[in-house]
Amino acid sequence: MQGFNKYYPPDFDPNTHGSLNSYQGKHALGNRAHKIDQGILVVRFELPFNIWCGTCENHIGMGVRYNAEKKKIGSYYSTPIFSFRCKCHLCDGYFEIETDPKNTRYVVTSGARQKDEDWDPEENGGYAIHDNDPNKPPADPLATLEKTTAAQKDLKEVKAPRIEELQGLSEKLNADPYTLSVKARNRFRQQKRQDAEKQRKLGVIKQKYGLADSLLLEEDDEQARRAAQDAWRRGRAELTSLNRTQRKAHIRSSTSLFPSSIGTSRPSGATAPSPAATSLRARLLAPRKVIK
Template identity: 45%
Template sequence: MGERKGTNHYYPPDYDPGKGGLNKFLGTHALRERARKIHLGILIIRFEMPYNIWCNGCGNHIGMGVRYNAEKKKVGMYYSTPVYQFRMKCHLCDNHFEIKTDPGNLDYIIVSGARRQENRWDPTQNGQVVPEEKATQKRLFDDAMFKLEHGKGDESVGKSVDYRSRSLIARRDELWQDDFSANSMLRSKFRAVKRAANASEIKDKVLLKKFGLDMKLVPEHESDVKLATLLSLKPSSSITERLKQTRADIINRPVLPNSSGVSVSKLKSLTNGKSLTNGRSLIECKSGLGLVRKKCSDAQAVSSPLRPDGQSDVAEPSSEVTSDVSTVQDSSPRKEECADEKVNVSLVSCLYNNDSSSSE
């Protein structure tokens, strides 16, 4: 009613009624800013989104009923009905999308910039009541026989779904006969689900904080638990590898308990692969006593003093093999001198005799 009041219109003193109305005299349009592109055939209107869409620019959801300032223009004709196209800007990004009318299907079509969220279905597939087409309605009005046949078809369809509808009604009455109990049961079930979800969320936060991760964890599955158990029980090496490692440790193990460098492989290298002969004695280093002869066995015990040069009076084999066998560790002043002594074949053979006698 405001446009009927004269106070809303200002007529300047030089106004000439012969030029037309006040808008023509001032050179403006009645729609003001909405008609700023009227010379291009574009009118600014307020457009309301006809259905839910997804913006292709930012990927956000735009719900049905959201309003935009859209540029409206005519792009064609459907028989005598004009086809309009609307261009608008997304309010969450700089993307523009275009939608046009579809008079043939009584719908809107997205031209560019967005995609439709599909919520359409065929009502005949889920038992909905579908209104008749105009041609069928006209035939029902004019043709009595077609009306009778159509009515019989509706009765047969009603009988086919009568049992299902009755069962649904009975189930509803059984479940919701006591509204308070049904509501309490549903709320207790929802509380249990919510408590489990909160516990899982706290557990995930602790795990992510422990390992310094920033990601979203998916729910744990039973198959994942079984796979993790199998991986934790899997041996680090195979049986063959363990046997090889054990054999290598036995070969490289020192022969003397107090020795740190003599092994079976080293002794074999000293004898060049030949079998050792039965020796008579074993030379051992004692603190403060120099080199002392130790008895190998009762039958082969021989007591003979050592010469000042460290050699035994007993005849030794002609072939002598030297080794880097280190002597027994002690705190005597002659420790370094004992380490420099030479071990001949009799020492090695006596060592093997001692091992064999102890095993027997």
Template identity: 40%
Template structure:
């Protein structure tokens, strides 16, 4: 798009420089120059826009489907010069008007000459020593690269994949004003203790650790089993378990050895 336009379908702006797939065809001639027409569809609402070339004024003309966006700006703020209008261009053919216009230009030049000379001297002083300027620029780039490398190393130590910006006083003050709930510290300690007690191997080779609730249930069951075993021992109704069978088998072997020794 050669200029900013307003789409006629949805009234949205299409910026200058946006590319379209357009149908190009010749619709006329201006002397020996062809007049081309471009038909395209806007991406926002599929509205058809038709634009033609204007060889006479070296411009593009919107035929249908859109409206050109008029942009006004102040010449002083934009730091540009105002081009003479068509009427001014016609008057420049008059010798007397051209002489008066030339006198005004010379007067403006004399008024702006001290500023231009001062700017030229300042530019010459800044760019007189190319070696010093190059040296200062290279030193600045080296310090910048060193600072970036230090920030990336600090981020890698914290396990981050992005580079953090330097800390500021405003961020420190804002972080100090944040108040976490009272359970936060306890949960953080529990999670750290669980992480420290977990295995360093992957979860595929080692079964995952039970949760806090599941762990408490297992501890309760173990206590009940131990209490039942202790009560059975006290009452004499001992039911051998795996470890008691092993100990009983060992004791049986010893008793068998003693009986055979007595018989012999």
């Protein structure tokens, strides 16, 4: 009996016995391993196909299970070949089935006959494949495909001209590497000069406003355009919110237009509008233009 529980008898010595199984003189797999010294292990084996028993000539269906003696009998490259020895359940005969790694199947080796149920194309209205030469390399499906008329036509009419075209283009583009190099280097130099000039201008602004470590955004035409558009809309809204008389008075007293934003630097009491205020006024009075 295997040691199913964890009862350790008083005379159990781990140094001598090692494990409970060895203390009781049993294999961990129990009775299934009673022939383990011959390399045989008893396993549950299910018939992979229909057979006829060689002793009693009875038909035994696929899926019947036996306690089979499993044994390694060889290798196919590194894959072991196992044999399963089963006792017929209808008589006292034995039959043996082996694995066949080369063909990934099972074969009956003794004591029974396998029912031949392999697919037969001729029997089922198809054509037999006469390709039984073991020395012939297996057919390459892609190579076969390349030999078809459509593939040949495509190669001749589409692929070959395209490759030639690409080759021509490549040759044309790489014909004069010196000129290409000169062009590229000129462009790089120009870019470098522009960058240097930009940096110099930024440096001047930084110096002027003491922004030594600040990061200044570069001039952006789009942003400037948007700011102008916003200012124009604000002025327009302000103007339209007034009625006609108010508007006239408002325009007449152009100095009071945007007094907070424009007239701050002028001394109080001065009546002449600043050039900025004049231009704003002119813009506001001008016929409506669509700013794009």
